[in-house]
Amino acid sequence: MDATIKSIRPNKPSDRQPESRPAELDPSEFLAAAVRADQPRPARAEAEQAVKTLLAYIGENTNREGLLDTPRRVVEAFDELYQGYHQCPAEVLDRTFGETAGYDDFVLVRDIEFTSQCEHHMMPFYGKAHIAYTPVERVVGLSKLARLTDIFARRLQTQEHMTAQIAAAIDEILKPRGVAVLIEAEHTCMSVRGVAKHGASTFTSRFTGMFRDNPAEQARFLSLVRGLQR
Numbered sequence: 001m002d003a004t005i006k007s008i009r010p011n012k013p014s015d016r017q018p019e020s021r022p023a024e025l026d027p028s029e030f031l032a033a034a035v036r037a038d039q040p041r042p043a044r045a046e047a048e049q050a051v052k053t054l055l056a057y058i059g060e061n062t063n064r065e066g067l068l069d070t071p072r073r074v075v076e077a078f079d080e081l082y083q084g085y086h087q088c089p090a091e092v093l094d095r096t097f098g099e100t101a102g103y104d105d106f107v108l109v110r111d112i113e114f115t116s117q118c119e120h121h122m123m124p125f126y127g128k129a130h131i132a133y134t135p136v137e138r139v140v141g142l143s144k145l146a147r148l149t150d151i152f153a154r155r156l157q158t159q160e161h162m163t164a165q166i167a168a169a170i171d172e173i174l175k176p177r178g179v180a181v182l183i184e185a186e187h188t189c190m191s192v193r194g195v196a197k198h199g200a201s202t203f204t205s206r207f208t209g210m211f212r213d214n215p216a217e218q219a220r221f222l223s224l225v226r227g228l229q230r
């Protein structure tokens, strides 16, 4: 991951316009932790039993030595892969800094590596996120954009939703002049099963505010992401 900060360009705050938000991007749905403290969930032993059921389903002998600890390990792996359900995107972006010294161009953090799990097959997809936003007075620490990406990646996802959620969270909390998110990823549900095509990349993007309204800013973002990279 590296960060690129572009030189200052004159921008007018009046450029920002209100925008409509798709229903699935209701802030109350994605800004809090996804699991409520009082939400009923199966016990760990039940989850381990479910893994055992799947092992039996594929034809395994669940009592053979190599598999005895597998249900426990799988549930532990789930705890790690899906920890984003217990993390709060709003908290990550909570701490902002006001000393921007008049900086008014966009801030781009490029090549944020992530691994997520597709909600259709529960198989990994992984790649890089590139995120830019144009701050109004306040900025966040650059690592926070990577943390935000991880929170959404560690939930069951579609790449399209993840892209939109990252942009919407930054929009909602930082109220910047615009957000640009580009995600490129390889989906193992497509590379190791199904059509079994290795190396195919899927690109998704979301632009809000000045990036949505100004094609030149979009182009500048894309050329910085693509141009310096390969």
Ligand SMILES: [Zn+2]
Pocket (backbone or CB within 6 Å): 118, 119, 120, 121, 122, 123, 187, 189, 190
């Ligand atoms: Zn899938």
